[in-house]
Amino acid sequence: MTVQEFDLIIIGSGSGNSLINEEWDDKKVAIIDGGTFGGTCLNFGCIPTKQYVYPATVAHHATHSGHLGLEAEVTKVDWPAMRDRIFSRIDAISSGGLDYRLGLDNVTVFQEYVKFVDTHTLETASGARLSAPQIVIAAGSRNVLPEVPGINSKNVETSDTVMRIDDLPQRVVVIGGGFIAAEFSHVFSALGAEVTQAVRTDVVLRGYDTEITDRFKREAAQQWNLRLNHVLKEIRDEQDGSSTVIFDHEGETVEVEADLVLVAAGRTPNSDTLAAEKFFDVRENKTIAVDRYHRVLAGGEVVEGVFALGDVSSDYMLKHVANAETRTVQYNLTHPDSLRSTDERFVPAAVFTSPQIATVGLSEDDARSAAEREGFEITVKVQNFGDVAYGWAMEDSAGLCKLIARKDTGDLLGAHLIGEESSILIQPLIQAMSFGLKVQDMARGQFWIHPALTEVVENALLGLEIDSAQ
């Protein structure tokens, strides 16, 4: 069998597509993607979800401003117009990106799935064999569907399909307590659907500081029907075209009627689609094992020339992490003698639900454990948005900013926010952690615009009890 030889093979056109820079102009590159060109973030993830989140948040504000002396209502939600506006932009970027790559002399695009047949050779679904001394696995992750009767119902959607539906459904059941469930519960409920979010335990947004998750549960329950400890058992299709979603709730059977069931029960890395486990180390969570330079491991040893990045190998399924890893791998591919690693000490995340949530660093529980283990004290401050002037303007009772720092040094250990634009408010705190800025210097070493909402961050910093602070 003939094997097509390349200098570089990239599997995955999401973050992987950004690897091809001018350094490869004179070399032969193959980029392979069996799915939609551009990957998850562009086509099914970060970007379209936020394009729905924004109008949903506008609608939420419009309909929840009575406390400000405003009576407003949303008289029409034109879902098809919204969907077409969103995807006319996204689809054009995806097909434009594909056309651009197809037009390059040095790049060959394979639009099929591949798997490894040895560490440096791949076989496409149609049987072609490709080989290269350098291969980057950027194959991402996919949605997981729980194995329950009725999971193949026509009313079941995942994040891959739900944004392209024909119309806004009347009754939506969202399965899951993670990022995707939280964001879509907000979107559908704010746009006017009757939403039930069913979480199998009493934990939402696992791993988040409990102050934030408790506040989120309270706020979510005021906007949609949040049901905890509801274990999905079955989805039964009814003759009228709807479905009945059946749960076990602490030993009792609970049935909820739905026109659409959004399953957001987690994502799994695509390592198995590549037969990666035959040639490389694959961890229990199905990520491909890599060293600090993103080189793939086999039997604990580096496989020369094979790198992995993003959801398929990362501890985080976040696009800003995949992007940072892409920059590192891009450099390492052409600088084998001065390899770089990605600094993942302070990885932030935001959940674009209602209210927004943003987090970086340790939760209070984890910070207390670390303090006990390593012998230092922590200081914690919770500042409500409603305590600062802009929070008064908003009549806010939902938002809070919680900071955790080392008492002796003033190093920030964790920052957790829930409330309006938390994903923006947290950025100076991420910056402080990344660059080692002490909380006392951060609080008083700069002006904080009055009366901006950032004063909630300023006041939280000032509320921390640092030993050396005057």
Ligand SMILES: Cc1cc2nc3c(=O)[nH]c(=O)nc-3n(C[C@H](O)[C@H](O)[C@H](O)COP(=O)(O)OP(=O)(O)OC[C@H]3O[C@@H](n4cnc5c(N)ncnc54)[C@H](O)[C@@H]3O)c2cc1C
């Ligand atoms: C609904 C949703 C919302 C999200 N929102 C955010 C957000 O707001 N912020 C954020 O930071 N992150 C968000 N994420 C996560 C983010 O989208 C991912 O972390 C990121 O896109 C991963 O990029 P990647 O390059 O690793 O993989 P991908 O972009 O998924 O690219 C992998 C590509 O590999 C292809 N592929 C897989 N297996 C094979 C194979 N065997 N052969 C050939 N091709 C293959 C796939 O078709 C895919 O196109 C969201 C995810 C989802 C699902």
Ligand SMILES: NC(=O)c1ccc[n+]([C@@H]2O[C@H](COP(=O)([O-])OP(=O)(O)OC[C@H]3O[C@@H](n4cnc5c(N)ncnc54)[C@H](O)[C@@H]3O)[C@@H](O)[C@H]2O)c1
């Ligand atoms: N704003 C963002 O950054 C953003 C937005 C969306 C997704 N993402 C990324 O995508 C990843 C996947 O998101 P997700 O929400 O699908 O996953 P998740 O891991 O955040 O949450 C999965 C949820 O599904 C539940 N679950 C698992 N199995 C179940 C079952 N059998 N029945 C019922 N519930 C079940 C879990 O308990 C959990 O609550 C996230 O880890 C995140 O990194 C990020």
